Amino acid sequence: MSDHLTDDTSVERALRAGLEDFDLTEEDRSLLEGQGGGDAYADAAGPVPVVAVVGRPNVGKSTLVNRILGRREAVVEDVPGVTRDRVAYDAEWSGRRFTLVDTGGWEVDATGIHLRVAEQAEVAVDLADVVMLVVDATVGATDDDEAVVRLLRRSGKPVVLVANKVDDQRTEADAAALWNLGLGQPWPVSALHGRGSGDVLDAVLDVLPDVSAAGGAYARGGPRRVALVGRPNVGKSSLLNKLAGEDRVVVDNVAGTTRDPVDELIELAGTTWRFVDTAGIRRRVHQTRGADFYASLRTQTALEKAEVAVVLVDAEDPIAEQDVRVVQQVIDAGRALVIAFNKWDLLDEERRYYLEKEIERELVQVTWAPRVNISARTGRHVEKLVPALELALESWDSRVPTGRLNAFLGEIVAAHPHPVRGGKQPRILFATQAGTRPPRFVVFASGFLEAGYRRFLERRLREEFGFEGTPIEVSVRVREKRRRSR
Numbered sequence: 001m002s003d004h005l006t007d008d009t010s011v012e013r014a015l016r017a018g019l020e021d022f023d024l025t026e027e028d029r030s031l032l033e034g035q036g037g038g039d040a041y042a043d044a045a046g047p048v049p050v051v052a053v054v055g056r057p058n059v060g061k062s063t064l065v066n067r068i069l070g071r072r073e074a075v076v077e078d079v080p081g082v083t084r085d086r087v088a089y090d091a092e093w094s095g096r097r098f099t100l101v102d103t104g105g106w107e108v109d110a111t112g113i114h115l116r117v118a119e120q121a122e123v124a125v126d127l128a129d130v131v132m133l134v135v136d137a138t139v140g141a142t143d144d145d146e147a148v149v150r151l152l153r154r155s156g157k158p159v160v161l162v163a164n165k166v167d168d169q170r171t172e173a174d175a176a177a178l179w180n181l182g183l184g185q186p187w188p189v190s191a192l193h194g195r196g197s198g199d200v201l202d203a204v205l206d207v208l209p210d211v212s213a214a215g216g217a218y219a220r221g222g223p224r225r226v227a228l229v230g231r232p233n234v235g236k237s238s239l240l241n242k243l244a245g246e247d248r249v250v251v252d253n254v255a256g257t258t259r260d261p262v263d264e265l266i267e268l269a270g271t272t273w274r275f276v277d278t279a280g281i282r283r284r285v286h287q288t289r290g291a292d293f294y295a296s297l298r299t300q301t302a303l304e305k306a307e308v309a310v311v312l313v314d315a316e317d318p319i320a321e322q323d324v325r326v327v328q329q330v331i332d333a334g335r336a337l338v339i340a341f342n343k344w345d346l347l348d349e350e351r352r353y354y355l356e357k358e359i360e361r362e363l364v365q366v367t368w369a370p371r372v373n374i375s376a377r378t379g380r381h382v383e384k385l386v387p388a389l390e391l392a393l394e395s396w397d398s399r400v401p402t403g404r405l406n407a408f409l410g411e412i413v414a415a416h417p418h419p420v421r422g423g424k425q426p427r428i429l430f431a432t433q434a435g436t437r438p439p440r441f442v443v444f445a446s447g448f449l450e451a452g453y454r455r456f457l458e459r460r461l462r463e464e465f466g467f468e469g470t471p472i473e474v475s476v477r478v479r480e481k482r483r484r485s486r
Contacts, residue, residue: 228240
């Protein structure tokens with residue numbers, strides 16, 4: 001086994017050295033350095049540090065979080081207080097990993113639900129190593145901002161002051177006025193456009209400890225988040241009720257029955273799971289034409305909060321275009337995927353035969369997704385959901401060591417080189433896994449790789465490394481050979 005690893009490492013070293021002959025950007029180099037020397041994700045000594053993003057409602061905290069994560073993950077809406085609880089995400093900057101915690105808006109005279117939001121924000125500060133205080137530079141410091149500053153001073157935590165909504169030079173003066181808060185330099189940022197976000201993250205890294213003093217309060221061992229999605233009336237609420245063991249979700253055909261999404265903590269096979277409710281968007285009863293649109297919006301909302309999605313399909317009906325669309329939405333959101341065929345107990349032999357044919361034809365792109373056949377009404381085989389969910393999440397989190405990845409790709413390319421096009425044959429130079437959740441691979445090549453060849457690479461990656469139940473992304477960076485200076 002150790003010989004095998006040594007071979008992989010020497011292949012990686014040789015390919016990495018060969019890359020130096022090609023024109024690489026700064027971004028390429030930081031990607032390669034971030035993955036250098038084995039699996040940078042696996043060998044963190046202790047819990048990663050925690051950065052909490054706080055501020056009063058509607059200053060752009062979630063937009064900033066999305067900007068840092070590089071993907072639309074936090075829910076962004078023009079309604080103050082959409083983010084109610086603190087939500088933790090894995091983030092990375094310049095090769096440093098940290099947990100980023102998005103919190104609800106903090107207000108002084110909060111009552112009711114807003115009081116709970118404020119309490120959550122205070123808890124987040126207690127459990128953080130560094131706090132990013134976001135202030136709307138166009139409004140300036142308000143009484144609420146001053147109160148947050150007092151709270152932060154008492155906490156004794158390092159604070160990085162973010163002056164958000166500084167979209168151009170003209171508003172830079174507004175940002176400078178925030179020196180008055182007494183928290184040091186205000187960093188002008190436009191979370192919406194990305195302006196200045198790199199500088200503020202550098203400032204965070206300057207005060208970020210290597211290991212969290214908060215003791216892993218946001219350990220990833222918390223309940224995994226599952227979205228139950230599918231076209232209307234396939235039995236989502238019935239399944240959730242069966243899993244919860246009681247009628248917790250209102251099952252009703254009146255549109256907009258469930259106004260607030262309610263997450264359910266449900267124990268299955270000795271493990272607690274967090275099921276995110278998908279009925280979070282209201283629509284007018286008469287607005288039937290927009291039903292598909294609203295169903296899709298509901299699915300999107302649920303996927304933004306989830307890690308894995310169970311797509312429920314009515315096995316009695318032919319697989320519809322809308323079923324395929326929901327599956328595609330899960331893939332586009334980069335979430336792990338399990339497909340559950342409901343009402344399986346009602347099928348006769350003939351329907352089962354035709355359903356298999358439909359699955360082969362309509363779901364050919366997702367042969368990698370685990371399948372379970374269940375009955376939401378009777379609860380038959382719902383226990384099979386747990387191993388399927390665990391398998392999909394394990395794949396979603398998995399990482400291939402760089403040496404192993406390149407040794408494998410080397411074998412593939414030797415056996416099946418890319419076809420010659422226009423007298424040139426593109427060559428794969430090096431590959432690295434840029435991230436997980438879902439696994440994302442970056443392949444450096446000397447020329448354009450055709451879509452068919454990319455699909456071939458993805459198929460072979462799945463055959464070799466599994467990835468059952470997760471989408472994987474393979475992106476290609478074409479790099480020219482450096483011209484030798486005379």
